Amino acid sequence: MTRRPHTLLINPTIASRHSARFPLALLNLAAALDRHGESRIIDGNIDRDTVAEVLSVLDHESFDAVGMTVMGGPHVPEAIRLSRAIREHSPGLPIVWGSYFPTLFTDAALNAPYVDYAVRGQGEDTLVELVSALTGEGPPLSAIAGLSWKDGDRIVHNPARPFSRGNPPPLLPYEKLGDPRKYLSRTFLGHRTVAHQAALGCRYHCTFCGVAAMFGGATALPTAARLERELGYLKYDVGADSVQFFDHNFFDREAEMVPLLEVLARLELPWWCFARADALINLSEESWKLVRRSRLRMAYIGAESPDGQMLKEIRKGTRPDQTLEVAEVCRRHGVIPEFSFMVAPPTHTEEETEQTFDFIRQLKRVNPACEIVIYIYTPLPESSMHAKDRGRHRATPLFDLGGLPVVFPATPDEWAQPQWVNYACHADAPWLDERLRRRIDDFVTVLRCRYPTVQDMRAPHWAKRTLSAMAAWRYRIGHYDRPWELRLANRFVQLRLPQVQGL
Ligand code: B12
Known part of the structure; x- marks a missing residue:
């Protein structure tokens, strides 16, 4: 046997x-x-x-x-x-x-x-x-x-395993975790938010993204029946009242999305997801109606850069004008766009960063409710790309501040060093000098005080309003340097950091 x-x-x-x-x-x-x-x-x-x-x-x-x-x-x-x-x-x-x-x-x-x-x-x-x-x-x-x-x-x-649509069970074995309710938590979406992954992979090949390295540009959507069964179980049996989708890219081709949106519209669970600007601006009015009925609250959109050339180089596949357009489209439909940007790239480091700050201000004028997440651009080495993508784009050589080539760690222990943990978290890079690091930190402090995130559930409204009023003059005239009074106030009112904590 x-x-x-x-x-x-x-x-x-x-x-x-x-x-x-x-x-x-x-x-x-x-x-x-x-x-x-x-x-x-x-x-x-x-x-x-x-x-x-x-x-x-x-x-x-x-x-x-x-x-x-x-x-x-x-x-x-x-x-x-x-x-x-x-x-x-x-x-x-x-x-x-x-x-x-x-x-x-x-x-x-x-x-x-x-x-x-x-x-x-x-x-x-x-x-x-x-x-x-x-x-x-x-x-x-x-x-x-x-x-x-x-x-x-x-x-x-061994050779790579071809992408598989998988053979998932009718329901994931949640019972193996004990009481699944301990995984529900209060977020701005609801009192009992649950995490769920509906589709696998992503069809894009962005050079900076680990998902492209993992899936090589393949994706598979769930059937509507499966989505309904899983979410139905999470809503009616576990008690979830809202959903955070971990899908790498929720809005895929519209025709295939409609049945999934219909499920979400029936279940009426406020939700959050990753999305792309091009997919959202191209959705028909009919589909937007479904999106509104389904209660999509926030879509995390990788804007990455205001520089069209850089977007091409990283194979993002979207343009800065589409970022501006999606900010407006989301405003019209009552969805908060959460834009993420990658500042301080290895070349034109300072120029690109300042241009991004200006672009963020432009976005805020189009849609003041939009949320902003700022990361440091930390490219992946060529060796980490999916076999299909290796050699398909010219990787920018990376140098540290002393002009020496950046050498990636060769062991897990080296990757566990604080500077490499920060690199992996897109929080620091070897080409970033102290002055620019402080400048980015100052801008982020002024921006998040001026526009506190709706994802923050801890700070009381009055405290957020006070911080916003305190930061208003700095934001208005673009004086971000050394916002000591905001830092001091932040010691008392600790605002949530979505780039570190997630929802
Ligand atoms: C949930 C999540 C988190 C959670 C917690 C994750 C956890 N393990 O508990 C939190 C919010 C803490 C988190 C943090 C971070 N995350 Co995160 N996270 C995710 C997210 C959204 C979902 C992961 C998930 O559950 N996927 C669903 C499962 C089914 O898929 P999977 O994990 O890929 O698993 C499959 C394979 O990987 C493999 N596999 C996985 N584990 C194992 C184990 C074994 C033994 C085997 C054999 C196979 C295997 O098999 C699985 C089934 O096929 C992903 C994006 C995504 N959709 O995957 C990003 C993602 C994984 N995160 C990422 C990153 C970078 C981070 C951070 C390190 C940095 C950041 N700025 O976000 C931070 C750390 C922040 C900090 N604390 O300072 C990147 C990783 C890319 C990369 N270059 O490494 C992703 C892909 C997002 C992205 N597009 O950039 N994250």
Whole structure:
């Protein structure tokens, strides 16, 4: 009789308990693993003492492998801590890393003694095949698409796994997380906001985006029946009253979107999603009617830059005039656009940044309700792109402030250094000098005090109004330098930072 493999899946801590959302990657992986064996999930966003929790589980149960989900940034130091502790406790237990970090930086992930396997891209099929190989039942390691592994001292990258529409179960196995209601939280959308992913992937190839590196420009929408079943369960059985969609790009081709919008219009759950300017401005009036009925509250739109040339270089596929147009279209339809920008690019660093500040002011004139998120532009190295996209665009060579070429980290421990955590979080870059860093920080302080985000649920209205009044003169005359009085006031009224905390 064949033995059913048992896998431990871990989400290292990345968010506060209040900000914890369903660990969707692990739920999808568990659904696939449970068809052939068993799995258990530990979510570090809920079980805060994760190392102790994991070791105690290892003391009581036996596993064939541990799978860890690891995004770049603050996930990496946590994943290292956990992997080291597991290796020390159970030296023979295989440790598998999956998600954005090992997909984008595969060699770096495997250059650590505590990572045995790296899964690139979608993980369901690759992990199932890997755990069955580890229990002596499955294909040889070299035949598992999407897997990178160690053959002695050599790192072997098997061919990529083709994009899969997946074979999701009728419902994700939420019960594996205990009471799913602990994943609902109060946001500006509602009292019990839930996270959900409807479509997979994204059809665009933006060079700066990890999603293009993960999916290579492929996408698959859910059927309307599936969306209705999942959201119906979350609304009527779990008690959710609003939804934050994690889809990489919610509005795909209009004809295929209409049935999904009809589901949302029936369910009437206020929602938030990622979207593109071109898709929204091209929606017909009929579809906008559906969008209004469905209660879309906010759409996060990657505006990235006011510079058309830069948008071309990064293969964004939208233009600055479309950003301005979508601000107006959203205003007309009562949807708040949340625009994200990437400032301080590696060339024309200061000029591009100042141009972005001016463009943001222009956007605010078109639609004062629009929200702004500012990141530092931190390009991905060519080696992290999807195999299909490598060599297809001329990557700008990167130099630090001393004129030396930027060398990306070669191990997870190097990626866990604060300057590289900041790079992964789009919060700092080696070509950014102190003066410009301060200038960006000053602009952001004035802007977010002048226009406090509606996503902030903590600060009282009077406090937001006071901050806004205090910041008004600086914003009006464009005097952003050293806003000491706003910083002081911010110590008392801590406004939410959507770029760090999400909703
Ligand atoms: C939810 C989310 C978060 C949450 C928490 C995530 C968590 N793990 O708990 C929060 C808000 C904390 C967060 C933070 C950040 N995030 Co985030 N986040 C997401 C988001 C919206 C959804 C992730 C998700 O659940 N997807 C659904 C699941 C089903 O898909 P998946 O994760 O890709 O999983 C599949 C594969 O990756 C793989 N896989 C995943 N894990 C594993 C594990 C194993 C063992 C295996 C085998 C396979 C495997 O198999 C899965 C199924 O096919 C994504 C965008 C997206 N839609 O994916 C961005 C995204 C992952 N985040 C990203 C980034 C950059 C960040 C930040 C590091 C920086 C930032 N500025 O946003 C911050 C850190 C902020 C901080 N604390 O300072 C990027 C990553 C790109 C990159 N270059 O690395 C993404 C893609 C957004 C983007 N387009 O830029 N994030």
